[in-house]
Amino acid sequence: MRPTATAILALAVQSYAGLIRMGCSQLNIQRIDPLVTPGAAPSPHLHQLIGGNSLNITMNPATHDLPSLSTCTTCQAADDFSNYWTAVLYFRARNGTFHRVPQLAPLGFEGQAGGMTVYYMTGQLADLEQTNKATAFKPGFRMFVGDINAKTLEAALPYRQLTYTCLEEMSTRWPETKYFPTKPCPAGIMVNVRFPTCWDGVNLDSPNHMDHISYPESGTFESQGPCPSTHSVRLPQLMYEVIFDTKPFNNPADWPDDGSQPFVWSFSDTTGYGTHGDYVFGWKDDALQQIIDEPCYVNCQTMKMQSIEQMNACTLEPQVVEDIDGWVNEIPGQSMGMRMQKH
Ligand SMILES: *[C@@H]1O[C@H](CO)[C@@H](O)[C@H](O)[C@H]1NC(C)=O
Numbered sequence: 001m002r003p004t005a006t007a008i009l010a011l012a013v014q015s016y017a018g019l020i021r022m023g024c025s026q027l028n029i030q031r032i033d034p035l036v037t038p039g040a041a042p043s044p045h046l047h048q049l050i051g052g053n054s055l056n057i058t059m060n061p062a063t064h065d066l067p068s069l070s071t072c073t074t075c076q077a078a079d080d081f082s083n084y085w086t087a088v089l090y091f092r093a094r095n096g097t098f099h100r101v102p103q104l105a106p107l108g109f110e111g112q113a114g115g116m117t118v119y120y121m122t123g124q125l126a127d128l129e130q131t132n133k134a135t136a137f138k139p140g141f142r143m144f145v146g147d148i149n150a151k152t153l154e155a156a157l158p159y160r161q162l163t164y165t166c167l168e169e170m171s172t173r174w175p176e177t178k179y180f181p182t183k184p185c186p187a188g189i190m191v192n193v194r195f196p197t198c199w200d201g202v203n204l205d206s207p208n209h210m211d212h213i214s215y216p217e218s219g220t221f222e223s224q225g226p227c228p229s230t231h232s233v234r235l236p237q238l239m240y241e242v243i244f245d246t247k248p249f250n251n252p253a254d255w256p257d258d259g260s261q262p263f264v265w266s267f268s269d270t271t272g273y274g275t276h277g278d279y280v281f282g283w284k285d286d287a288l289q290q291i292i293d294e295p296c297y298v299n300c301q302t303m304k305m306q307s308i309e310q311m312n313a314c315t316l317e318p319q320v321v322e323d324i325d326g327w328v329n330e331i332p333g334q335s336m337g338m339r340m341q342k343h
């Protein structure tokens, strides 16, 4: 019998020789972006942010040492004070008002307050002996992936592993699309953000926050694609899974009658092609390198763990306070964007 694609994918994941998978609850949801628009309060669009509580409007890499400035983290790994963030999803009702779509805890992390799942993958399907080592990110390392202005598949393709999964159930992992699901998804919409895995070995950041990193020259991280000579240092694959709980918004009678889908990113993208993710590294000492050298699959001896209660207890009051919940007439900061964009 021909195995289903879902079965193949599940097998592939189980065969990773090195993989950190951890839940991270919500630190806050607000309009700041210390990587792309440091100092701007509010930043152009709304984000959901997780990780260490030294998160701030400005995080100067020369002076802002995340592990020493943080007193807690929302991530399961107690030594991880990094910050991770993505945009936020909104539902647009027929009457033109918007409602923020809340996030759901992943399977196995029931009770986690919002947030997302973070992966660091090191070994690969075909590399069970870990001959191909990964080098952990260095203090001060930051990166961004995606193009918030992408409105077509062509524009989104360079960011080849930013995708959506329409969840039939919480464990659905296939297929993935580059655009928003076009039909109601019974268990929610999962946003998958896989960062590039090759580094130039020198620059901790770059003006567009992407030039210092690269996807493999050919293929993917999963298929053992080689890093280009300009970016020869192999990083772990950082991946986010963000599950948006679209269940309350799945009534076909509430969807546009022209057959389009009603979800919109907090930066006014109704296509989904503009999805993006941000990362500011902040693991304590060499904790990340130790874990990825172990190597281990989810249960890592060298990873200091905290409970879901401890993760949830780490929160940070938003510095930019505005009305983001309930039915709102405009997505925060987006009045012009939505008016200009054909729905
Ligand atoms: C954010 O930075 C400002 C200025 O350095 C500082 O006063 C404030 O305490 C910081 N906030 C947090 C939550 O760390």
Ligand SMILES: *[C@@H]1O[C@H](CO)[C@@H](O)[C@H](O)[C@H]1NC(C)=O
Pocket (backbone or CB within 6 Å): 093, 094, 095, 096, 097, 254, 327
């Ligand atoms: C707009 O539509 C939503 C969803 O049907 C509804 O809950 C809300 O009350 C409506 N708002 C207005 C101002 O009619």
